[in-house]
Amino acid sequence: MLVSQVNYEQILSAGExxxxxxxxxxxxxxxxxxxxxxxxxxCRHCKAYxxxxxxxxxxxxxxxxxxxSLTSGTIMERxxxxxxxxxxxxxxxxxxxxxxxxxxxxxxxxxxxKTAWTMLHRIRTAMASEELDFPxxxxxxxxxxxxxxxxxxxxxxxxxRESRVIVGATLSKAGEPERVTxxxxxxxxxxxxxxxxxAIRHFMETRMDWKARLVYSPINFYxxxxxxxxxxxxxxxxxWLNNTFHGIGKKYxxxxxxxxxxxxxxxxxxxxxxxxxxxxxxxxxxVA
Numbered sequence: 521m522l523v524s525q526v527n528y529e530q531i532l533s534a535g536e537x538x539x540x541x542x543x544x545x546x547x548x549x550x551x552x553x554x555x556x557x558x559x560x561x562x563c564r565h566c567k568a569y570x571x572x573x574x575x576x577x578x579x580x581x582x583x584x585x586x587x588x589s590l591t592s593g594t595i596m597e598r599x600x601x602x603x604x605x606x607x608x609x610x611x612x613x614x615x616x617x618x619x620x621x622x623x624x625x626x627x628x629x630x631x632x633x634k635t636a637w638t639m640l641h642r643i644r645t646a647m648a649s650e651e652l653d654f655p656x657x658x659x660x661x662x663x664x665x666x667x668x669x670x671x672x673x674x675x676x677x678x679x680x681r682e683s684r685v686i687v688g689a690t691l692s693k694a695g696e697p698e699r700v701t702x703x704x705x706x707x708x709x710x711x712x713x714x715x716x717x718x719a720i721r722h723f724m725e726t727r728m729d730w731k732a733r734l735v736y737s738p739i740n741f742y743x744x745x746x747x748x749x750x751x752x753x754x755x756x757x758x759x760w761l762n763n764t765f766h767g768i769g770k771k772y773x774x775x776x777x778x779x780x781x782x783x784x785x786x787x788x789x790x791x792x793x794x795x796x797x798x799x800x801x802x803x804x805x806x807v808a
Contacts, residue, residue, distance in 0.1 A: 545603035546576060549590055552802045561593075562586040576603075593804035595642040605629045609639045610801060613647075614783070614793035618764050641775075647797060648778035649806040651785070656699060657729045661736035662688040664705075664715055665754040667761070667773065683770055684710050685777070686723045687754045691735070699785050700753045701727050702777040704770075753784060 539545050558568045558579055565583035579588045591597045596606050608629055612620035620628070626636035668682045684705045689697035703726070709719035720737060728734070757780045761768050768776050782800075786793045800806050 539604065539607045542603055545607050546590060548607070548798075549594070549596075549603060549802065552799055553590070553594070558588075560584060560586055561588055594802045595639075595646055596801075599639075601631070601635060601639065605631065606639065607798065609636075610643060610798055611794055613640065613643050613779075614797050618760065619779070619783075621765050643797070643801055644775050644779045646801045646803070646806040647782040648775045650800045650803075651701065651778045651782050653806070654699070655727055655729045655732070656688055656690045656701060657732050658698075659691045659735045660688055660728055660732050661691055662686055662720070662723065662734065663736075663738050664719075667754070667758050683773055684715070685754060686715075686719065688723065688727060689753070690732075697753075698788060700788070701781050702754060702757060703727055704774045704777065753781070756780075756784075 539548055557566055559566055560568065560581040560583065563581060563584040563586065565581050567582040568579040568588070569582065571578040571580055571587070576590045579590070580586070581588070589597070591599070596603065599606070609620075609625060612625060612628070620640070622633055622637035622640050625631065625640060626633045629636065631639075663686070665685050665687050666682055667685060686703045686705055688701050688703070690699040692698050703723055705715065705719050706722075709716050709722060720734075724732075724734065757777055760780055761776060765776075782797070783793060786796055
């Protein structure tokens with residue numbers, strides 16, 4: 521049968537708590553993936569037959585007979601986990617306050633720890649990729665900061681557990697942050713407690729638009745309380761990492777920091793977190 525005409529706007533306006541069945545989640549995923557109706561990935565034709573003999577439907581293009589899976593190109597691709605649990609995981613990840621750990625998710629959704637960790641890792645990777653695709657623009661302020669486990673407090677002397685970061689923000693005309701980012705600084709870019717100039721140069725090349733203008737960068741110097749308040753995002757990120765995960769090692773720290781920045785930036789922009797992160801997770805551009 522041909523793919524039926526549906527009200528995609530109505531489906532996308534559904535609340536996150538309405539996605540309680542596999543059918544509702546499949547319709548929501550279809551609308552996220554093809555918001556204006558089916559488009560063949562091969563020939564761009566707009567009509568398809570629905571093959572409903574599998575757990576999730578296939579869509580066969582009327583013109584070229586290419587079969588498109590509902591989950592192909594999304595974080596759910598090749599996953600046997602029900603869509604209901606995937607969107608429940610995204611709902612937990614969209615929480616601005618705490619997010620969720622793999623252990624807590626495995627308990628909430630009755631999953632193995634490995635499955636829960638893999639799901640959160642895929643969502644986090646998509647969110648991190650989205651953040652890296654949008655560098656800071658306009659007037660940018662940066663400063664250096666540190667992160668360590670909850671049991672170690674940073675000092676002027678480097679410590680194996682300690683990670684150095686640069687925090688950056690696009691500033692509004694009123695001097696308030698409009699978009700933030702945190703970059704983990706590689707060891708070669710700092711010596712003892714001081715950052716090398718290469719650290720700032722690397723940040724500008726990788727996290728700032730080429731038209732952006734650096735207006736404040738007290739790297740290696742004292743930062744006034746006024747500017748510390750402006751860029752307090754690292755303090756909030758560290759509290760979240762330590763309270764939710766009891767600390768994160770260096771291997772995955774950058775991904776977790778970008779996940780946090782993604783939620784902060786959605787909040788600053790006034791965008792709905794659940795719906796936007798769901799869109800990010802269905803965009804093949806951000807899916808590893």
